[in-house]
Amino acid sequence: MIVRTLEERIGTEFDVDTPNWSSRRLLLKDDGVGFSLHDTVIKAGTETLIWYKHHIEAVYCIEGEGEVELTGSGEKYKIVPGTMYVLNGHERHLLRGGKTDMRVVCVFNPPCTGREVHDEEGAYVASSAN
Template sequence: MIVRRLQEIIGTERDVKAENGHWVSRRFLLREDAMGFSFHETTIFAGTETYIHYINHLEAVYCVGGEGEIEDLETGQTHKITDGTMYALNQHERHYLRATKDLRLICVFNPALTGNEVHDREGAYPLIED
C-alpha cells in the first residue's frame, strides 16, 4: 500500500514547478510506483495561460477548486472549468489552459510520468522509456 500526504511532497523532487511560474505539480504517484499511471495535484495560477499538447500521454483532469477555461484548438470550443468539472484529453488535443482564479486540479497521466517532466516547446511532456 502507498500512502502519501501533500505536506510530505511539498519541497521535494516530487514538487515540480513550471519554469515560467504558471503552475506547480505535486506528483503523488509516478512510474516508479508501478501503478500504470501517474497521479498529481496541480495548481494553475490565476492570470496565466499555458499551451499544452500531450502528444505522448493521455490525461484526465478533475477540478476541485478555482476557475478557468480550456480552449480546444482542434475544435475551437472553449469550456469553463470550475469545481466538479472533469475533462479528458483522449485524442491528444492541443489546448490552452487558462486560470482566472487559482485552479486546483487532480490529474492522471498514462503512461505514467517519471517525475521531472515539464512542458517542452511543443507543450508536451517527453516520453521517457526504459
C-alpha cells in the same frame, strides 16, 4: 500499499513549480501502478499551451476556476469545481487560469516519471512515456 500526503510532497523534488503552475506528484512511474497522479495548481491569470501527444490526461477540478480551449477547433470549456475533462484524443489546448488559482487532480497514462518538462510544442517527450 502506498500512503502519501500532499504535505509531505510539498517543497521536495516531487513539487515542481513553474510561473504558470505547480504540480505536486503523488504517484509516478517508479511506483509501478500503471498511472501517475498529480495535485496541480494552475495559477490565476496564466495561459499554458499543452499537447500531450504521448499521454492521456484526465483532469478533475476541486478548487477555483479556469478554461480549456482546444487549439484546433477553438472550442472553450469553463472549468469549475466538479468539472472533469479527459484529453483522450491528445488534443492540443490552452489551459487558462481564471481570476483565482485553480486546483486540479490529474491522472496520466502512461505514468509520468516526475522529471518531464513541456517542450516547445507543449508536449512531454516520447521517451518519458516508456
